[in-house]
Amino acid sequence: MSSFIRIGIADDHPMLREGVANTLRKRADLQVVEQGANAQDAMDIAQRVRPDVMLMDVNMPGDVFAAVRFISTKLSDVKVLMLTVSESEDDAFLALEAGARGYVLKGVSGPELVLAIRSVAKGETYITPEFANKLLSSSKEHGEQIHTFDLTHREEEVIREVSKGLTNREVATKLLISEKTVKHHMGCVMQKLHARNRVEAVTAIRRYWEREAVGRLHTGAGKTQMDARSG
Numbered sequence: 001m002s003s004f005i006r007i008g009i010a011d012d013h014p015m016l017r018e019g020v021a022n023t024l025r026k027r028a029d030l031q032v033v034e035q036g037a038n039a040q041d042a043m044d045i046a047q048r049v050r051p052d053v054m055l056m057d058v059n060m061p062g063d064v065f066a067a068v069r070f071i072s073t074k075l076s077d078v079k080v081l082m083l084t085v086s087e088s089e090d091d092a093f094l095a096l097e098a099g100a101r102g103y104v105l106k107g108v109s110g111p112e113l114v115l116a117i118r119s120v121a122k123g124e125t126y127i128t129p130e131f132a133n134k135l136l137s138s139s140k141e142h143g144e145q146i147h148t149f150d151l152t153h154r155e156e157e158v159i160r161e162v163s164k165g166l167t168n169r170e171v172a173t174k175l176l177i178s179e180k181t182v183k184h185h186m187g188c189v190m191q192k193l194h195a196r197n198r199v200e201a202v203t204a205i206r207r208y209w210e211r212e213a214v215g216r217l218h219t220g221a222g223k224t225q226m227d228a229r230s231g
Helices: 014-025 039-049 064-074 089-098 110-121 129-141 153-163 168-175 179-192 198-230
Strands: 005-010 030-036 053-056 079-084 102-105
Touching: 005 014, 005 039, 005 110, 014 030, 014 110, 030 039, 039 053, 039 064, 053 064, 053 110, 064 079, 064 089, 079 089, 079 110, 089 102, 102 110, 153 168, 153 179, 153 198, 168 179, 179 198
Parallel strands: 005 030, 005 053, 053 079, 079 102
Antiparallel strands: none
């Protein structure tokens, strides 16, 4: 196992990208392996080089969220960490829902960025604490719209696949169950989510997953910061 944490960087601002790379190169355990300027570059780097952590900006050419989802689902050994100026709640929720393991705002100190990278590389989660508090406050403000859905394990599997755009037949094939069983589970899911159709069900469950992801990231960030202070 390598003693280095190998890092890929995708950002369409060359000077900022190089500044981040220079900051990371000063750390003995960090190694910047390749850089890119857009979402396609991020996917290419992740596939070819397989860095431990892929740093990605939210606002760069290409479908960034699709790239995050591709890397997190197809290349699970590559952890995605967003490094961005965007404080948009929608951007954060979309990135986390797509599979990003962390969300850090540009302007963060060098030591905190290094802490975030090390945390994500270990399989932990990290989000800029102040921004995490903002997201959680927003979640609480909309708390009346968020429910704890008592789904069974199989129902969760079914709605997760449906949320990816799969048909009932495709879900049945993937989960090795009958199409009739898939329809039954979807009926139960829609009833529990108070959804009139599949689109409403997917929308409701995605919002739930996004809020859950923020909660996990906030908890992970707090624990990591405590560990760092006590270490």
